[in-house]
Amino acid sequence: MQDWLKYIGLTLLVLFLQVMLVDNLHLFGVCHPYIYLWVLLMLPIDIPRWLQMFIGVAIGGILDLFAHTPGIHMAACVLVTYLRPLMLTGFVQDAERLKGSVTIETIGPDNYLRLLALLVVTHHALLFLLEAFTFAHFGYTLLQILVSSVSTFLLVLLFEYVRKST
Amino acid sequence: MRNLLQLIIRYSNFLLFLGLEVVAFIFVVRGNRYQYATMHGAANVVVGGMQQAHNSIVSYFRLKSDNELLLEENARLHEQIMALENRQEAGGYCQDSTAGYIFADRDYQYIPARVIAYSVDRHHNYLTLNRGVRDGVTTDMGVIGKDGIVGVVQSVSNRFCVVAPVIHEGIYISSMLQKNGYLATLHWHAPDVSRAGLEDVARHVDITDGDTIVTSGMSAIFPANIPVGVVEQVKIGEGDSYYTVDVALATDFHSLRTVQILNFAHRNELDSIQ
Numbered sequence: 001m002q003d004w005l006k007y008i009g010l011t012l013l014v015l016f017l018q019v020m021l022v023d024n025l026h027l028f029g030v031c032h033p034y035i036y037l038w039v040l041l042m043l044p045i046d047i048p049r050w051l052q053m054f055i056g057v058a059i060g061g062i063l064d065l066f067a068h069t070p071g072i073h074m075a076a077c078v079l080v081t082y083l084r085p086l087m088l089t090g091f092v093q094d095a096e097r098l099k100g101s102v103t104i105e106t107i108g109p110d111n112y113l114r115l116l117a118l119l120v121v122t123h124h125a126l127l128f129l130l131e132a133f134t135f136a137h138f139g140y141t142l143l144q145i146l147v148s149s150v151s152t153f154l155l156v157l158l159f160e161y162v163r164k165s166t
Numbered sequence: 167m168r169n170l171l172q173l174i175i176r177y178s179n180f181l182l183f184l185g186l187e188v189v190a191f192i193f194v195v196r197g198n199r200y201q202y203a204t205m206h207g208a209a210n211v212v213v214g215g216m217q218q219a220h221n222s223i224v225s226y227f228r229l230k231s232d233n234e235l236l237l238e239e240n241a242r243l244h245e246q247i248m249a250l251e252n253r254q255e256a257g258g259y260c261q262d263s264t265a266g267y268i269f270a271d272r273d274y275q276y277i278p279a280r281v282i283a284y285s286v287d288r289h290h291n292y293l294t295l296n297r298g299v300r301d302g303v304t305t306d307m308g309v310i311g312k313d314g315i316v317g318v319v320q321s322v323s324n325r326f327c328v329v330a331p332v333i334h335e336g337i338y339i340s341s342m343l344q345k346n347g348y349l350a351t352l353h354w355h356a357p358d359v360s361r362a363g364l365e366d367v368a369r370h371v372d373i374t375d376g377d378t379i380v381t382s383g384m385s386a387i388f389p390a391n392i393p394v395g396v397v398e399q400v401k402i403g404e405g406d407s408y409y410t411v412d413v414a415l416a417t418d419f420h421s422l423r424t425v426q427i428l429n430f431a432h433r434n435e436l437d438s439i440q
Binding site: 019020023029030032049050053054056057060064065066067068069070071072074075078079082130131132133137140 | 178179180182183186187189190191192193194195196213216217220285286287288289290292328355356357359
């Protein structure tokens with residue numbers, strides 16, 4: 001119970017940071033980190049998968065409201081929450097025995113890096129392609145995906161290490 | 167039948183995933199239409215409230231430059247008043263009998279507003295302003311800034327409104343060349359927020375770099391002669407019948423903080439006969 005309160009509090013804090021601070025940074029027009037992937041990745045693993053997806057819908061919906069992008073974050077978050085358990089089973093032995101949040105401690109640094117990288121790239125690819133809704137400026141979209149993925153990856157790692165060491 | 171049920175149970179997570187993606191996709195496709203605007207209006211009270219709180223903090227850091235911009239705008243307005251007074255003095259088209267008379271197509275009321283949230287790095291950018299229904303704002307009102315055209319009001323709640331700016335791929339602005347009144351359509355493509363394209367400029371039209379583009383006045387949204395931008399580059403291929411025109415937009419969306427919403431006084435009358 002207490003873990004859940006902690007998780008919800010952290011989620012609200014990160015969402016607040018995302019919409020009030022990060023969304024207002026316009027770095028070179030192509031770099032748009034989505035730090036909320038950190039809490040999406042951290043979501044406890046021992047709850048039913050349908051519930052995980054609905055939590056994805058909720059988080060994505062809140063972001064869509066603030067970013068005025070109907071459905072885009074929702075689609076990307078649902079994809080992440082659907083793929084996360086599948087990727088975990090692929091990376092971690094005895095994945096079904098995992099309990100609680102997915103962190104560096106629970107799945108190990110190697111697996112965490114791999115999982116994070118894959119999820120960030122899939123999330124950003126879907127998000128920016130949906131946002132563009134065309135392949136016309138594909139080079140630009142690709143650049144957005146790459147640069148933003150790298151920045152999200154690094155920021156999430158930073159958060160994760162800060163969390164771990166406190 | 168039982169096999170089918172087993173299949174559904176076995177793939178229930180995948181089916182749920184597909185279902186949720188379809189829902190999200192419907193939102194994406196239907197975005198910015200009526201349903202979304204409705205939902206938006208309700209959510210605006212919460213979202214807008216938070217954005218305003220955020221803005222009230224951030225605006226302290228901008229007070230100095232904001233004041234400078236306002237002073238600049240004031241100065242320009244005074245200049246305009248002076249120029250108009252001079253014209254009136256000289257006779258112009260304002261004769262004694264029509265002094266104080268406003269031509270119907272210039273009868274706009276200006277509602278000053280502050281930008282409390284904005285985006286510039288998307289295909290469909292937006293601005294949120296701190297004015298809404300209670301200030302007399304409705305959808306499809308034009309918005310201008312100190313340098314020129316900004317956008318069109320897209321959805322309104324009681325206290326806030328969301329504007330689709332010129333840098334929104336769904337917005338087309340009816341414009342004209344100031345020097346000869348030739349009509350063309352301004353349309354923006356991501357990602358460069360300082361440049362847009364001018365469409366429908368035929369080969370025979372006299373257009374060169376540095377020409378000024380203004381609004382045409384052919385709508386109930388903007389009066390004529392509001393600056394839109396300046397022609398930066400004109401290209402035409404050997405066999406093309408239309409020019410490719412790059413326009414440097416008059417408004418800098420990065421530094422836009424204060425705007426005016428235009429309320430056309432005779433919109434209903436005009437709509438009822440058109």
